[in-house]
Amino acid sequence: MTPDSSGPVEPGDAVVSALAINVAVPESLQWTDTRRGEEYVLQSITVRLLPDGTLAAKAYGRPVAGGRGGYVSFAVPDRAELAMLIANAADRAAERWAGHRGLG
Template identity: 70%
Template sequence: MSSDLEISALAINVTIPEALRWTDTRRGETYTLTTLNVRLLPDGHLAAKAYGRPVAGGRGAYVSFPVPTRPELAELIADAAGRAGVLWAAHRGPN
């Protein structure tokens, strides 16, 4: 395996379990956050943003929200990254 391959992005999308979901407001519209986008940064740390749907219904704008500093969300992010690593490591090559 070549270690000089340049990987520009490693990201996963994770469904937030209902018990951990929260709401946030942007541009006067309240959203229920249902999905995390988790990225592996070049230094090995993880970064996450949350996305969701307007509480009032409809599609709404595709905007990101910060993830609150809560231990259970940090655990979800770390667990999801670990699970993604296992899945990536077990890949079976191109289809």
């Protein structure tokens, strides 16, 4: 079925182009990084599920000095505890998606 035709929507009609989740980083795992001379404390990670089933992650945070700062992404450091946080969050998101109850 095409989007402009009438009739029932079949399961195969839905083309999912992206899946993403936002993960809060516990304070004990937060870290700092610098961009354009401003230091940020990284407090959240956006995780995307790629078409091949692997995950991609970017970190976001707030300037240490306060204020809003720019919306700037940072690489997630190669730390076992952050990899575990991301994997656990992806597993939890999969459970929640699988149990969805539709719009409402």
